Amino acid sequence: MAIDRKQNIIDAATKSFSLFGYKATTIEQVAKLANVGKGTIYTFFKSKEDLLDEIISSVIVEIKETAEHAMDPDRPFLENAHRALYRIAEFRKQHPLTIKLLQEIRDIGTPAVQEVMKRLDRAIIAFIREKIDNAIKKGEIRNCDSEITAFLMLKMYIALNFDWEKEHEPLPKEKIAELFELYFLKGLSK
Amino acid sequence: MAIDRKQNIIDAATKSFSLFGYKATTIEQVAKLANVGKGTIYTFFKSKEDLLDEIISSVIVEIKETAEHAMDPDRPFLENAHRALYRIAEFRKQHPLTIKLLQEIRDIGTPAVQEVMKRLDRAIIAFIREKIDNAIKKGEIRNCDSEITAFLMLKMYIALNFDWEKEHEPLPKEKIAELFELYFLKGLSK
DNA sequence: TTTTGACCATTTTGCTCATTTAGTCATTTT
DNA sequence: AAAATGACTAAATGAGCAAAATGGTCAAAA
Numbered sequence: 456m457a458i459d460r461k462q463n464i465i466d467a468a469t470k471s472f473s474l475f476g477y478k479a480t481t482i483e484q485v486a487k488l489a490n491v492g493k494g495t496i497y498t499f500f501k502s503k504e505d506l507l508d509e510i511i512s513s514v515i516v517e518i519k520e521t522a523e524h525a526m527d528p529d530r531p532f533l534e535n536a537h538r539a540l541y542r543i544a545e546f547r548k549q550h551p552l553t554i555k556l557l558q559e560i561r562d563i564g565t566p567a568v569q570e571v572m573k574r575l576d577r578a579i580i581a582f583i584r585e586k587i588d589n590a591i592k593k594g595e596i597r598n599c600d601s602e603i604t605a606f607l608m609l610k611m612y613i614a615l616n617f618d619w620e621k622e623h624e625p626l627p628k629e630k631i632a633e634l635f636e637l638y639f640l641k642g643l644s645k
Numbered sequence: 646m647a648i649d650r651k652q653n654i655i656d657a658a659t660k661s662f663s664l665f666g667y668k669a670t671t672i673e674q675v676a677k678l679a680n681v682g683k684g685t686i687y688t689f690f691k692s693k694e695d696l697l698d699e700i701i702s703s704v705i706v707e708i709k710e711t712a713e714h715a716m717d718p719d720r721p722f723l724e725n726a727h728r729a730l731y732r733i734a735e736f737r738k739q740h741p742l743t744i745k746l747l748q749e750i751r752d753i754g755t756p757a758v759q760e761v762m763k764r765l766d767r768a769i770i771a772f773i774r775e776k777i778d779n780a781i782k783k784g785e786i787r788n789c790d791s792e793i794t795a796f797l798m799l800k801m802y803i804a805l806n807f808d809w810e811k812e813h814e815p816l817p818k819e820k821i822a823e824l825f826e827l828y829f830l831k832g833l834s835k
Numbered sequence: 836t837t838t839t840g841a842c843c844a845t846t847t848t849g850c851t852c853a854t855t856t857a858g859t860c861a862t863t864t865t
Numbered sequence: 866a867a868a869a870t871g872a873c874t875a876a877a878t879g880a881g882c883a884a885a886a887t888g889g890t891c892a893a894a895a
Contacts, residue, residue: 460838482888492839494890503888577812603816603824607804614800619793622767626793634793638828641787650869672857682870684859693857 461499463489465513468506473551476559477507477568504567511571514553515578518546522582532590536583537635540608541628543579544616580605608639651689653679655703658696663741666749667697667758694757701761704743705768708736712772722780726773727825730798731818733769734806770795798829 467488471480482503486493500506522539547553553575556568583605590596615631626634657678661670672693676683690696712729737743743765746758773795780786805821816824 481886483886486840493888494839495837497889498837501889573812599827600824603809606809607801607824607828610800610804610808611797614797618800619796622763634790634797637789638797671855673855676871683857684870685868687858688868691858 460489460491460495464491464496464499464506465510469510469552472507472510473555476555476565477503478559478563478565507567507571508574510552511575514550515575518543518575518579519582521546526586532586532593532595533636533640536586536590536608536639537632539583539586540612540635541631543609544612548616576609580609583608608635611635611638650679650681650685654681654686654689654696655700659700659742662697662700663745666745666755667693668749668753668755694761697757697761700742701765704740705765708733708765708769709772711736716776722776722783722785723826723830726776726780726798726829727822729773729776730802730825731821733799734802738806766799770799773798798825801825801828 464485468480468485471485471488474480482496483493485506486496489496496506500509521542525538525542526535527538547557556572559565559568560572580602584601587596587599587601587604591598591601611634612631615626615634619626654675658670658675661675661678664670672686673683675696676686679686686696690699711732715728715732716725717728737747743762746762749755749758750762770792774791777786777789777791777794781788781791801824802821805816805824809816
């Protein structure tokens with residue numbers, strides 16, 4: 456056992472961050488869980504924050520893959536955008552690490568966690584933006600500021616998936632798809 | 646002097662809340678500022694929270710009036726919606742009380758303040774919703790869920806006016822109007 | 836060369852106690 | 866009689882501090 460020490464550490468840290476949050480997990484705890492000495496962690500990561508950073512980098516890759524998988528090149532852009540964003544929202548809602556870290560931001564606002572989640576958002580926006588740029592190039596949608604559009608799309612999904620539920624019944628997937636189509640595709644004009 | 650004691654108290658409290666925040670203003674401070682005894686405050690308001698509540702109620706009225714004023718019955722609905730929402734966003738950005746209270750929510754998360762600002766949001770959404778319902782009735786826009794649409798419109802304005810600025814240059818008024826038109830009126834379809 | 840845990844400087848925590856605060860009410864003022 | 870008041874109380878807050886915990890280092894061990 457204990458072959459890939461770095462992966463062991465990452466796994467242990469991910470588990471602990473998901474369970475107790477970033478602030479409440481200690482490096483010693485991670486070392487114990489990973490069956491390595493505390494010093495070993497610092498041969499792979501330059502700080503606790505750096506450890507979290509690397510973990511989030513994998514999450515970003517994972518999210519991008521999930522979103523990419525949900526898309527189908529034969530379907531229209533807006534449908535793919537919805538599928539991707541919906542999967543991204545699902546991921547956030549279901550992944551123990553993102554759940555815990557977002558909760559930690561709300562409850563204690565740990566700066567390192569805020570920073571890292573901002574980076575996650577930026578990565579998602581960059582991903583969506585790329586898709587928008589492609590769709591514009593292909594003439595699938597009208598020309599628009601892809602950065603702002605990606606930003607607004609993500610905001611809309613977060614609003615519908617997380618904020619709406621604070622005061623109302625959760626919206627079913629179909630309703631969200633319908634709303635996305637209405638506002639980003641058709642508009643309210645008759 | 647000291648004619649309308651209740652108004653004095655409200656004025657003093659508004660000033661103090663705007664300057665120091667809700668948590669950091671004491672009832673005694675308000676009493677001093679208003680030139681009344683502490684007990685007098687409790688003949689008009691049943692608690693500190695109730696005092697804040699009444700102040701926010703006036704703010705709600707004020708915001709509604711400002712928004713109403715910005716609208717012109719001869720212009721199309723979407724233009725009016727933009728004008729109203731833009732004014733509402735401006736108000737939030739410029740009114741010392743809302744600035745301070747929103748900052749207090751970010752910094753220390755005072756529960757009473759969170760509650761009261763939620764109420765403000767609900768009032769704005771209700772206001773917009775009414776306008777949407779009217780526009781639907783008059784056939785100005787296509788039928789839609791007015792509650793969700795109002796919710797999304799406000800979210801979009803907050804996103805463009807407050808969240809966008811955290812990572813980018815502020816968007817000029819015209820750009821925001823253009824984006825609003827694009828997404829809520831026309832959509833991205835060609 | 837890689838791994839390790841004792842070690843160090845700094846933070847965080849748990850605790851006490853004095854101060855402050857929201858709210859009450861008997862007394863004073865009008 | 867009605868309205869206003871501020872001394873008072875119970876509860877909350879926060880300053881101050883000792884003890885414990887924590888992130889990170891590094892000389893020794895493997």
